[in-house]
Every structure is written in C-alpha cells, then in structure tokens.
Amino acid sequence: MKKSQVSLRDKDILDLESMTIQEMELVLETAKEMKNIIDRDIKKLPTLRGKSIINLFFEPSTRTRTSFELAGKYLGADVVNITASASSVVKGESLRDTLLTVEAMGVDVIVMRHEAEGSAHFAAKVVKPVIINAGDGAHAHPTQGLLDIFTIREKKGRIKDLKVAIIGDILHSRVARSNIAGLLKLGAEVHVAGPATLMPREIAKLGVTVHTRVEDALENADVVNVLRIQRERQQKGLFPTAREYARIFGINASRLALAKPDALLMHPGPMNRGLEIAPDVAYGDQSVIQQQVKNGLAIRMALLFLVLTGGKNIETSA
Numbered sequence: 001m002k003k004s005q006v007s008l009r010d011k012d013i014l015d016l017e018s019m020t021i022q023e024m025e026l027v028l029e030t031a032k033e034m035k036n037i038i039d040r041d042i043k044k045l046p047t048l049r050g051k052s053i054i055n056l057f058f059e060p061s062t063r064t065r066t067s068f069e070l071a072g073k074y075l076g077a078d079v080v081n082i083t084a085s086a087s088s089v090v091k092g093e094s095l096r097d098t099l100l101t102v103e104a105m106g107v108d109v110i111v112m113r114h115e116a117e118g119s120a121h122f123a124a125k126v127v128k129p130v131i132i133n134a135g136d137g138a139h140a141h142p143t144q145g146l147l148d149i150f151t152i153r154e155k156k157g158r159i160k161d162l163k164v165a166i167i168g169d170i171l172h173s174r175v176a177r178s179n180i181a182g183l184l185k186l187g188a189e190v191h192v193a194g195p196a197t198l199m200p201r202e203i204a205k206l207g208v209t210v211h212t213r214v215e216d217a218l219e220n221a222d223v224v225n226v227l228r229i230q231r232e233r234q235q236k237g238l239f240p241t242a243r244e245y246a247r248i249f250g251i252n253a254s255r256l257a258l259a260k261p262d263a264l265l266m267h268p269g270p271m272n273r274g275l276e277i278a279p280d281v282a283y284g285d286q287s288v289i290q291q292q293v294k295n296g297l298a299i300r301m302a303l304l305f306l307v308l309t310g311g312k313n314i315e316t317s318a
Contacts, residue, residue: 009310012124012131013303015140016181024182026311028150030302031295033314037074038297045315048077051308052107056098057134058084058114063269063293064134064143068111071300077108077308095119096126103127108308112136130307138172143303144268145178147296149186151288152223154295155264160187165217165259166208167251168227168276171198171238175268176227180206193217194227194249197238214249221259225266226251226277242275252278256286264288 006022016024037043053072057065065081072079082102084090089098095114102110112123113134120133120140135141153159164183170176170192183190184207192203193211204210211217218224229245239245256265265286273279282289305314 007310008303008306009308010130011307012120012133013142013307014120014124014131014133016142016145016178016185017140019142019182021185024146024149024185027146027299027302027306028153030306030311031146031150031298034301034305035295035298037301037314038294043074044076045074046076047305047314048072048075048308051077051109052105053077053079053109053111053304054102054107054129055079055081055134056102056110056112057082058089058095058112059135061113061134063296064113064141067293067297068132068134068300068304071297071304075301075305077304095122099123099127103129109304132303132307135174138174139177141174141178141268143296143299144175145182146303147292147299148175148179148225148266148268149182150299151266151292151295152264154291155288156222159183161189162222163189163191163220164223164225165191165193165221166225166227167192167214167217168194168249169198169229170194170203170227171200172230173227175225179225180208184208191217191221195239195245214251214255215258218251218255218258221263223264223266224251224256224259225268228268228270229272229276246275250274250276250278251281253281253284256281256284262286266292269293 006026055065055068069079107129109130111132111134114136117137117139119136120131124131133140133142166176180190190208192208193214265281267277267289271277271282
C-alpha cells in the first residue's frame, strides 16, 4: 500500500464532521484495495492477527454488524459480538460499566451501536480502546456515510458538483447527517426533501437545499438516496398513513424519471418496500443498493486496518 502522510492509527471514528478530507480520502483509497481482497477466492489475511474487536450492539443490525464481523475476520482479527439482549444490560448494567468491563478484557477496538445520541463520544471518553461509531441514535453513522460516498465515486468517478437528493425521514436519520457532512466536504450539492414533520427545523444551516416537494429535489439529480421510514423512532401523527406517505413522497418509477437518466438509486437498508421505495425501482437498473452492501464491507475493512495498523502493508501481519 502506498504510504500516506495522514494516519488514522488509534483514532476514534465518531462522525464525519470530525474527519478531515484527507482522512476520508485515505479511507476511500484503502477501501479500493480491500474490495480486491473481498473478490478473492481466499479472503483471509494475517494483517490483524492478535488484535481483538468487540461488536457491541444495543440496537438490531444485519448489514453493519455482519460486515464489521466479516471485516475483522477477513483481516485475521478475533471478533466477538455482544448484543444488549444477551448481555448484563438486561440486568441493569450501565453503559459505562459495560464499556469498562469490555476494556478490562484487553480489546483493541469497540464497534458500538446505541440508541442514545452522543453515546459514541461518551464511550471514547470513558475507555481507551478505539471506538468506531456504528450508529448513535439519530446523530451519526460515519461508516454508512463513507460507504455511500465510496459507491457514488466508484460509479460516477467523482463527488464534486454532483447533485445528490436525500429523500424521506431526515429527522430521525443518522444516515442523512453523515451523508450530508461527507458529501458537502467533498464538494457535492445536497438537496433534501420529506414531510415537514420529518425535517429538522434548522437543517438548511448545514448547507443543504431544502424542498417541500420531493419532485423538486429529484429534478436533474445525479444520485437519489432514499431513507428508511424509521417506524421504531416514530411518534404518532408525523404523517397520516403509510399509503399517504407513499403517494406523496415514495420513490417510484415516475418520480425517479425526474432525475438524470443515469442517476444512481441508493438506500441504506433495510427497505420498507412499497412505502419509501417501490419494489420495481429498488431492484431496477439504476439501483446500486447491493453494491452499497459490498462496499460497506470494504469500507469497514479499511477502517479497522487503518485504526489498528496506521496503514502498513495489507498482506502482512500486524
């Protein structure tokens, strides 16, 4: 791997606001090499042999937790998964005590998902192992932001000056916040649209263009990123019915046609098919949703490699 003057060794990955452009570029470039490893018949490397990673998830996850687990294992690390339902949290143990317990076992990285905003920052202050934020409430999901950016650049060749439309439940979306932070840093033009009840009051201050009509956000877009309606975080009355939401804000073939003919269609998953996105476009030619999943593995491999080694030779042991 080409030596970089930028290093992420021992750095907590908490959000994209705190990452520099150079650090983001390092992750994106490293992910290219990791994707080559994923495509091999034999993926296992000794790069992180002797390192230990804990996936500490207080909320459900399929894509993020599984890809972090595979990322660590492909690079030779020891990986242990802990879920809230199978831990002492159900007995009343606090987040601080859980973190201190895990730290006492000598782990090197804690990948954490928690329902409380700011929980990853709290963890970084409490314990010494590297903290990678796998989602903290509605605040941030930096690895999702990075994998979305990686996917866009892989398909479009650039981020700068692209029009990216983010559609849906912006209010509850950590994905939206991380995408906005990363895309704006790299020069994209970001537009958001959704029901007024699902739009943060001061989101325009982030530098995005806010639309009340989804059609206006979609017009001539290079990328359409559709957000999941987060039923688990919803309060009653934020929109009338699922059918009404789909009718006014759902992304279907006719709405997608407002974007550029070669526009990318993205979704962080899991999808509520027929609600925020129609099945025919979700599995259509413009969809890169499955590529996002694969690229998520590459990004997470890159981050584990960089925070634990600083960017030494991928093929050698840590």
